[in-house]
Amino acid sequence: MSATVMNALFILSSFTVLWAAALAHKHEHFLQCLSIHSRDISKLIYTPINSSYSSLLTSYALNPRVSIPATPNPHVIIKPSHLSHIQAAVVCSKSHGFQIRTRSGGHDAEGLSYISHHLPFIIVDLKNLNSITVNIENNTAWVQSGATIGEVYYEIAKKSRTLAFPAGVCPTVGFGGHLSGGGYGWLMRKYGLAADNVVDAYLVDAYGKVLDREAMGEDLFWAIRGGGGGSFGIVVGWKVKLVAVPAIVTTCQLEKNLDGYAKKLVYQWQYVANKMDENLLLGVNLTGGNPTQGAKPNHKATFFSLFLGNSHDLIATMNTTFPQLGLTNNDCQQTSWIQSTLLAAGFTSRDPLEFLLTKTSFNTVAYKIKSDYVNKPISKHAFKGIWDRLKSPKMESAQLLLFPYGGRMSKIPTWETPFSHRAEFMYKISYVVGWAEQSREASERNLNWVREFYEYMSPFVSNSPRAAYVNYRDLDIGMNNEYGSTSYEEARVWGEMYFGDNFKRLVRVKNKVDPLNFFRHEQSVPPLALS
Numbered sequence: 001m002s003a004t005v006m007n008a009l010f011i012l013s014s015f016t017v018l019w020a021a022a023l024a025h026k027h028e029h030f031l032q033c034l035s036i037h038s039r040d041i042s043k044l045i046y047t048p049i050n051s052s053y054s055s056l057l058t059s060y061a062l063n064p065r066v067s068i069p070a071t072p073n074p075h076v077i078i079k080p081s082h083l084s085h086i087q088a089a090v091v092c093s094k095s096h097g098f099q100i101r102t103r104s105g106g107h108d109a110e111g112l113s114y115i116s117h118h119l120p121f122i123i124v125d126l127k128n129l130n131s132i133t134v135n136i137e138n139n140t141a142w143v144q145s146g147a148t149i150g151e152v153y154y155e156i157a158k159k160s161r162t163l164a165f166p167a168g169v170c171p172t173v174g175f176g177g178h179l180s181g182g183g184y185g186w187l188m189r190k191y192g193l194a195a196d197n198v199v200d201a202y203l204v205d206a207y208g209k210v211l212d213r214e215a216m217g218e219d220l221f222w223a224i225r226g227g228g229g230g231s232f233g234i235v236v237g238w239k240v241k242l243v244a245v246p247a248i249v250t251t252c253q254l255e256k257n258l259d260g261y262a263k264k265l266v267y268q269w270q271y272v273a274n275k276m277d278e279n280l281l282l283g284v285n286l287t288g289g290n291p292t293q294g295a296k297p298n299h300k301a302t303f304f305s306l307f308l309g310n311s312h313d314l315i316a317t318m319n320t321t322f323p324q325l326g327l328t329n330n331d332c333q334q335t336s337w338i339q340s341t342l343l344a345a346g347f348t349s350r351d352p353l354e355f356l357l358t359k360t361s362f363n364t365v366a367y368k369i370k371s372d373y374v375n376k377p378i379s380k381h382a383f384k385g386i387w388d389r390l391k392s393p394k395m396e397s398a399q400l401l402l403f404p405y406g407g408r409m410s411k412i413p414t415w416e417t418p419f420s421h422r423a424e425f426m427y428k429i430s431y432v433v434g435w436a437e438q439s440r441e442a443s444e445r446n447l448n449w450v451r452e453f454y455e456y457m458s459p460f461v462s463n464s465p466r467a468a469y470v471n472y473r474d475l476d477i478g479m480n481n482e483y484g485s486t487s488y489e490e491a492r493v494w495g496e497m498y499f500g501d502n503f504k505r506l507v508r509v510k511n512k513v514d515p516l517n518f519f520r521h522e523q524s525v526p527p528l529a530l531s
């Protein structure tokens with residue numbers, strides 16, 4: 001080795017040593033700051049020297065596409081059990097130049113609750129803050145962000161079988177992230193989104209202050225109900241309205257091979273699904289893909305529904321609104337609402353309700369999700385391209401979920417919460433592609449498939465802006481400039497896709513409550529001065 005190279009290496013390694021020493025120093029100061037601000041916090045701090053650090057880090061890291069292999073590790077993970085721990089985390093991160101990623105259930109599709117490429121950062125993990133207090137006298141509940149929606153459904157059912165909460169389908173989803181971005185599910189056509197049913201909340205803001213609805217004011221209270229997680233503060237608890245459901249509901253599932261008749265049914269579904277009785281939600285799930293190892297291709301159209309009433313009334317309704325589907329009692333089950341949530345989660349109605357408390361397990365299937373909103377029926381001709389793509393050998397397994405709007409969703413004004421996708425839309429499409437093989441080739445092939453599909457769909461779905469769902473986070477549609485100099489023109493590209501005209505108000509609120517952009521990530525609302 002030549003002397004110059006040796007010198008260069010020596011200088012380089014001295015820099016590394018100095019840099020590491022500086023970081024170690026900063027680390028010590030940061031930990032001291034935390035213990036000064038919160039005396040009992042040390043047992044809730046995980047650094048890479050703690051043996052449980054990596055299992056905690058990956059326990060809710062749900063998408064191998066983003067979490068394997070080169071994930072930058074957080075400097076520290078804090079698992080607060082009290083508000084004061086969150087306040088200390090905010091105050092000390094701010095004074096020591098750390099960024100915070102807030103994690104409730106860890107389901108963010110791009111991993112933004114536990115990954116940051118701008119070192120150094122810490123994770124505030126809210127799993128210990130998961131209390132649920134159901135008040136059936138006043139039909140309300142206080143729910144902390146670390147609870148899962150399955151736990152919420154379970155706690156409600158323990159007290160009443162005729163009260164419910166309108167949130168998502170998968171029980172492991174975290175309350176904190178879910179409500180921050182809207183939260184839709186089976187009760188949406190009757191009661192709107194989870195975020196539409198929030199009456200109070202408390203959060204820790206960028207200054208470390210605890211604010212409830214009254215203290216935060218109506219602008220910030222508006223912004224946190226659907227304006228996307230990780231922009232405005234750490235929401236710790238939500239007071240929600242519970243909604244009435246009958247003692248008996250009916251759920252149905254009708255699986256069809258994707259033949260000519262099934263394709264016709266899907267086409268016709270578009271004309272009726274958003275106009276049906278709001279007690280009925282009938283969606284369609286199209287599956288495609290070409291599993292390897294000789295398994296049969298899985299090309300199906302599965303119609304699924306929840307009706308708030310008995311099966312006789314459901315069949316009568318279907319007989320008048322969509323007789324072509326030929327739904328019969330054999331496709332349906334009468335259950336309680338809580339059992340219908342078990343069924344929707346893939347369990348049976350005989351399984352114990354405790355299955356709703358299932359903890360998230362590490363997912364080995366990498367996935368990518370994208371979303372679209374449809375405002376006029378897609379033509380038969382356009383559907384042809386959809387059918388062809390679902391048979392493509394370029395991906396292993398894909399799902400298109402067509403979820404109907406209408407009902408209550410059409411009655412809520414677009415500006416009432418940041419979620420602006422309301423009366424204008426007939427249904428939402430989500431495209432999910434998943435692959436188990438962890439190779440660059442598999443990853444690129446599957447990603448290319450879903451991106452090409454999305455491109456193909458552009459003439460048939462909403463445009464200017466092309467609407468998207470923030471809880472199906474998709475960094476393909478745009479990102480903040482990592483150096484913090486994002487302009488309004490840049491940010492609105494993705495901001496208006498998620499929030500329509502509400503994006504402007506979100507930017508104003510952000511500018512007021514966090515002008516220095518402490519809470520930020522690739523798609524956080526930027527604080528910009530607007531004229």
Ligand SMILES: Cc1cc2nc3c(=O)[nH]c(=O)nc-3n(C[C@H](O)[C@H](O)[C@H](O)COP(=O)(O)OP(=O)(O)OC[C@H]3O[C@@H](n4cnc5c(N)ncnc54)[C@H](O)[C@@H]3O)c2cc1C
Pocket residue numbers: 062101102103104105106107108109112113126145167168169170172173174175176177178180181182183184185228229230231233234235236471472
């Ligand atoms: C298997 C699966 C099923 C799903 N099903 C549905 C469904 O039926 N309906 C639906 O609407 N969506 C569904 N989603 C999407 C889901 O609603 C979003 O991914 C949601 O953001 C997840 O919340 P979380 O707390 O689990 O995620 P996290 O990853 O913890 O958080 C998501 C985002 O919110 C931020 N955040 C988290 N907690 C807080 C907080 N307390 N305060 C402020 N910001 C916070 C995070 O930093 C991150 O940016 C599903 C997702 C998956 C993976």
Ligand SMILES: *[C@@H]1O[C@H](CO)[C@@H](O)[C@H](O)[C@H]1NC(C)=O
Pocket residue numbers: 042043044045046047049050
């Ligand atoms: C992690 O290790 C430090 C130093 O030994 C200790 O003080 C702290 O309590 C540990 N954290 C947890 C969660 O056990």
Ligand SMILES: *[C@@H]1O[C@H](CO)[C@@H](O)[C@H](O)[C@H]1NC(C)=O
Pocket residue numbers: 135137138
């Ligand atoms: C329900 O609301 C009423 C009126 O606001 C109040 O007086 C009562 O204490 C509440 N009940 C419970 C259990 O919180």
Ligand SMILES: *[C@@H]1O[C@H](CO)[C@@H](O)[C@H](O)[C@H]1NC(C)=O
Pocket residue numbers: 255285286287300302304399401
């Ligand atoms: C869609 O259908 C497939 C195959 O029938 C099934 O595995 C999947 O769980 C369904 N998804 C939803 C959301 O209904």
Ligand SMILES: *[C@@H]1O[C@H](CO)[C@@H](O)[C@H](O)[C@H]1NC(C)=O
Pocket residue numbers: 312313315316319
């Ligand atoms: C629905 O239609 C079928 C076939 O026409 C009929 O046999 C059945 O009685 C009808 N059911 C109800 C509840 O109207």
